[in-house]
Amino acid sequence: xxxxxxxVVLEVKGLTKKFGNDIAVKNISxxxxxxxxxxxxxxxxxxxxxxxxxxxGYEFPSSGEISVRGQLLNNVxxxxxxxxxxxxxxxxxxxxxxQKNVEYGLRMRGIxxxxxxxxxxxxxxxxxxxxxxDRYPSQLSGGQKQRVALARVIVLEPDLxxxxxxxxxxxKRLRDTMRVELKKLQEKVGITTLYVTHDQEEALAMADxxxxxxxxxxxxxxxxxxxxxxxxxxxxxxxxxxTSSFHGTVRAxxxxxREIVVDDDMTVKPSPTHLLNDSDSVFVSIRPERIQLxxxxxxxxxxxxxxxxxxxxxxxxxxxxxxxxxxxxxxLKASEAIPTGEASFKxxxxxxxxxQEENVVCISEDREDSxxxx
Amino acid sequence: xxxxxxxxTFHLFGLLLVTYFTxxxxxxxxxxxxxxxxxxxxxxxxxxxxxxxxxxxxxWMDGLWNSLIVSGLTIVFSLIVGMTTALAFTKYKYKWGxxxxxxxxxxxxxxxxxxxxxxxxxxxxTGMHGGYTIIAVAHSLWAFPLVVMVLKxxxxxxxxxxxxxxxxxxxxxxxxxxxITLPLVMPSVLVGALFAFIISINEFVMALFLGTVDTExxxxxxxxVLRYRLTPLVAxxxxxxxxxxxxxxxxxxxxxxxxxxxxxxxx
Amino acid sequence: xxxxxxxxxxxxxxxxxxxxxxxxxxxxxxGPLLWxxxxxxYQSRGSSGFGIGGADGKEGGGFYVEGTWTIENYxxxxxxxxxxxxxxxxxxxxxIVTVVTMLVSYPMAYYIYxxxxxxxxxxxxxxxxxxxxxxxxxxxGLQILxxxxxxxxxxxxxxxxxxxxxxxVYTLFSVVVSKVLLIAPYTILxxxxxxxxxxxxxxxxxxxxxxxSTKAFATITFPLSxxxxxVALLITIVWALGAFVSxxxxxxxxxxxxxxxxxxxxxxxxxxxxxxxxxFIILSLMFVVVLIFNLIIGSAIxxxxx
Numbered sequence: 001x002x003x004x005x006x007x008v009v010l011e012v013k014g015l016t017k018k019f020g021n022d023i024a025v026k027n028i029s030x031x032x033x034x035x036x037x038x039x040x041x042x043x044x045x046x047x048x049x050x051x052x053x054x055x056x057g058y059e060f061p062s063s064g065e066i067s068v069r070g071q072l073l074n075n076v077x078x079x080x081x082x083x084x085x086x087x088x089x090x091x092x093x094x095x096x097x098x099q100k101n102v103e104y105g106l107r108m109r110g111i112x113x114x115x116x117x118x119x120x121x122x123x124x125x126x127x128x129x130x131x132x133x134d135r136y137p138s139q140l141s142g143g144q145k146q147r148v149a150l151a152r153v154i155v156l157e158p159d160l161x162x163x164x165x166x167x168x169x170x171x172k173r174l175r176d177t178m179r180v181e182l183k184k185l186q187e188k189v190g191i192t193t194l195y196v197t198h199d200q201e202e203a204l205a206m207a208d209x210x211x212x213x214x215x216x217x218x219x220x221x222x223x224x225x226x227x228x229x230x231x232x233x234x235x236x237x238x239x240x241x242x243t244s245s246f247h248g249t250v251r252a253x254x255x256x257x258r259e260i261v262v263d264d265d266m267t268v269k270p271s272p273t274h275l276l277n278d279s280d281s282v283f284v285s286i287r288p289e290r291i292q293l294x295x296x297x298x299x300x301x302x303x304x305x306x307x308x309x310x311x312x313x314x315x316x317x318x319x320x321x322x323x324x325x326x327x328x329x330x331x332l333k334a335s336e337a338i339p340t341g342e343a344s345f346k347x348x349x350x351x352x353x354x355x356q357e358e359n360v361v362c363i364s365e366d367r368e369d370s371x372x373x374x
Numbered sequence: 375x376x377x378x379x380x381x382x383t384f385h386l387f388g389l390l391l392v393t394y395f396t397x398x399x400x401x402x403x404x405x406x407x408x409x410x411x412x413x414x415x416x417x418x419x420x421x422x423x424x425x426x427x428x429x430x431x432x433x434w435m436d437g438l439w440n441s442l443i444v445s446g447l448t449i450v451f452s453l454i455v456g457m458t459t460a461l462a463f464t465k466y467k468y469k470w471g472x473x474x475x476x477x478x479x480x481x482x483x484x485x486x487x488x489x490x491x492x493x494x495x496x497x498x499x500t501g502m503h504g505g506y507t508i509i510a511v512a513h514s515l516w517a518f519p520l521v522v523m524v525l526k527x528x529x530x531x532x533x534x535x536x537x538x539x540x541x542x543x544x545x546x547x548x549x550x551x552x553x554i555t556l557p558l559v560m561p562s563v564l565v566g567a568l569f570a571f572i573i574s575i576n577e578f579v580m581a582l583f584l585g586t587v588d589t590e591x592x593x594x595x596x597x598x599v600l601r602y603r604l605t606p607l608v609a610x611x612x613x614x615x616x617x618x619x620x621x622x623x624x625x626x627x628x629x630x631x632x633x634x635x636x637x638x639x640x641x
Numbered sequence: 642x643x644x645x646x647x648x649x650x651x652x653x654x655x656x657x658x659x660x661x662x663x664x665x666x667x668x669x670x671x672g673p674l675l676w677x678x679x680x681x682x683y684q685s686r687g688s689s690g691f692g693i694g695g696a697d698g699k700e701g702g703g704f705y706v707e708g709t710w711t712i713e714n715y716x717x718x719x720x721x722x723x724x725x726x727x728x729x730x731x732x733x734x735x736x737i738v739t740v741v742t743m744l745v746s747y748p749m750a751y752y753i754y755x756x757x758x759x760x761x762x763x764x765x766x767x768x769x770x771x772x773x774x775x776x777x778x779x780x781x782g783l784q785i786l787x788x789x790x791x792x793x794x795x796x797x798x799x800x801x802x803x804x805x806x807x808x809x810v811y812t813l814f815s816v817v818v819s820k821v822l823l824i825a826p827y828t829i830l831x832x833x834x835x836x837x838x839x840x841x842x843x844x845x846x847x848x849x850x851x852x853x854s855t856k857a858f859a860t861i862t863f864p865l866s867x868x869x870x871x872v873a874l875l876i877t878i879v880w881a882l883g884a885f886v887s888x889x890x891x892x893x894x895x896x897x898x899x900x901x902x903x904x905x906x907x908x909x910x911x912x913x914x915x916x917x918x919x920x921f922i923i924l925s926l927m928f929v930v931v932l933i934f935n936l937i938i939g940s941a942i943x944x945x946x947x
Contacts, residue, residue: 079541079543079546091538095557156544388752392767399782402779455662465655465658466655468655487923492920495680495917499676512669515669576775596777608777609778612781619774623773
């Protein structure tokens with residue numbers, strides 16, 4: 001489906017939020033398309049939760065516009081917006097049963113008891129909690145509470161679903177399971193969803209598109225693949241996944257191409273190279289899984305460096321080697337899948353680390369970390 | 375050896391203090407069941423004649439009735455002022471917020487005589503003198519800070535997102551308060567009301583200054599008898615007051631449990 | 642812009658919720674206190690003024706002369722021995738009551754603090770008990786206890802400590818005992834709360850470093866509980882200055898306090914201006930005493946616990 005064919009459900013334009021002298025959200029704009037699962041990620045304090053709350057109506061923007069399905073929401077009070085929000089703490093009403101919690105919004109809309117009962121039953125079966133309708137929140141597990149919080153807003157058929165770090169309070173195993181369930185649920189119901197989290201792994205696993213925020217600005221918007229493989233700024237490169245990063249200077253090569261000199265021992269040549277300017281200062285990033293190691297003397301001229309393995313981190317399915325390169329001045333991380341359970345190298349080994357040119361990410365530092373609006 | 379001696383003195387001292395606190399009341403209650411103004415124990419001349427006299431004397435019954443009316447009004451006033459104040463300070467941030475909050479609690483530290491005298495001069499000018507209202511107002515000045523404190527603790531313990539979640543699902547501010555916040559803090563509200571009642575029904579000084587013969591509360595009627603005639607009827611009257619307090623305590627305890635049950639069925 | 646409108650609404654909303662409090666405080670507390678001061682500046686009709694005027698208080702109704710401004714009441718207060726003595730006694734009584742209350746409260750609070758859970762609840766109920774009952778009841782009970790043939794005298798005589806019953810009731814002793822009983826529940830609760838708020842591990846750390854339990858108490862627990870105890874102290878002295886019921890019912894004419902004098906001037910002498918003046922003087926005394934205490938002791942405590 002091309003971008004023009006998809007309907008825009010949420011349009012955010014020039015959104016800004018100031019708390020006194022502190023500008024939490026700095027003039028951001030982005031769109032959310034029908035049925036999309038969009039993630040807004042960033043470190044604590046980057047403004048993602050504030051943005052979410054402004055869209056939901058829990059905070060007033062200092063300036064900017066928020067529209068849902070073409071209707072400007074700025075003057076629409078919180079309770080009249082048809083936007084469902086799931087809070088980090090779930091905010092289940094402790095003095096009401098699951099049934100009463102889920103039908104609360106319907107009650108506020110004046111829907112009759114019979115119709116309410118039916119709708120609640122439907123949505124509870126959707127989240128597989130039919131037998132729990134008479135339980136109280138205190139009698140539910142974390143995952144169950146989460147599903148009730150979801151059911152509670154889904155039953156109202158909102159235009160937009162907002163999720164504020166919904167999996168943050170769950171332990172790792174449950175989180176992984178819930179990720180799959182959430183994604184499946186979202187696809188099944190087809191509800192347009194905006195999900196806020198600081199967990200980049202979650203975003204990569206579930207998102208249709210990702211918005212990366214830092215310090216109140218949007219740094220990049222794109223699919224998980226784009227954001228991971230083609231980060232537009234050093235921050236994005238470092239925020240998603242693991243990476244080894246370096247700085248270098250661009251140098252022209254005799255054959256017309258260019259290469260980046262990081263050090264005597266390390267020259268990086270990306271592909272393509274025509275976008276680089278001579279003498280530019282460049283940020284270089286290489287993902288650990290893209291680096292290969294060998295005990296051979298010299299594998300290739302460029303995109304290769306030598307070092308000594310300083311630490312081996314055993315993670316069950318793979319190991320990560322921490323390699324001292326550039327005479328100990330820098331650290332290179334290389335990962336290796338170990339289906340047999342045996343790592344190929346050990347601490348103290350002298351190795352050559354090499355990678356392919358298409359796996360190099362380089363970003364000119366003369367334009368670093370600029371705000372990107374898409 | 376030294377440690378046990380210290381321990382013993384410690385516990386002895388505790389016992390002494392416990393006696394100090396309970397003895398006057400115990401004696402008063404005993405006297406109310408005794409035959410005469412001289413307490414001789416052990417005695418088997420227990421009688422309820424003082425209580426009978428109390429309940430059959432118009433003057434005393436009127437006093438009780440007045441006390442109950444004033445206490446009821448006190449509950450109403452202090453809950454209105456106390457609840458709105460606690461809610462306001464929980465929900466919003468104010469400039470000089472902390473100072474304003476402490477300031478709003480100062481009436482509870484003001485001695486009764488001063489409150490009574492100040493309100494007296496104003497009451498006379500506005501013709502409120504002698505009515506139930508002005509006495510209840512005076513009592514509320516002592517009671518509402520307690521309501522605020524008790525309620526604030528409860529409100530602070532609530533998850534802030536509960537009300538937001540309710541509003542996000544279409545409830546107005548008032549609906550959210552009524553269906554979510556209020557049920558959850560109801561126990562504290564009841565405790566606050568209980569405090570207001572206890573303060574009011576036992577209060578003597580303000581009632582003395584601000585009331586007239588028509589609105590004499592029970593403590594006011596007890597006073598001259600206590601000062602000049604000293605019969606166990608006074609003890610019976612006090613016993614009735616204490617009984618009223620205990621009844622309220624039990625009612626409050628029951629209501630707290632009931633409140634929880636009702637919410638589950640009604641909503 | 643819309644944000645300004647909603648902000649304006651927001652500002653309106655938070656004061657709307659606070660309006661009952663503001664109304665109450667202004668019209669029934671601050672206002673009357675200011676008016677009290679104003680009344681104290683009226684010229685009094687003198688003690689011969691009978692004739693309760695109209696119910697609306699016009700013409701002062703025999704209480705004071707309308708429209709006058711004078712400080713004669715205050716002047717008279719400070720010049721007349723009678724009033725000055727009462728004032729000195731009030732302060733004296735307040736100090737005695739404060740000392741005794743603190744002496745009673747701190748150990749009791751510590752006792753509760755150290756007690757096991759069941760005992761703790763029992764003790765807390767005991768402490769609250771005087772507050773659940775009428776102060777007049779307590780006075781009555783104390784009167785009987787301290788009478789010449791009351792239990793205390795009987796016990797003292799029986800134990801051979803004294804030969805004849807001593808006069809306990811209607812003395813300074815009875816006044817102090819009564820007032821302390823009325824205030825102590827509050828101070829005990831405040832100090833108990835302060836003690837419970839302390840970090841228990843601090844004491845453990847001190848003892849781990851070699852301090853005996855007494856030493857640990859003296860150097861760690863007690864100083865850290867001082868800020869909370871100081872609040873209790875202030876409450877006590879403020880309330881003790883307003884002592885009314887205790888001296889009235891368990892005292893004698895020599896033991897009149899300012900608070901007792903207020904209704905006497907107001908109702909018996911029908912001299913409202915004077916009554917108000919005395920009430921205002923009590924208020925001022927409270928401020929002055931709190932100020933002095935804050936300056937002297939307050940800063941000392943802050944220095945010790947910093």
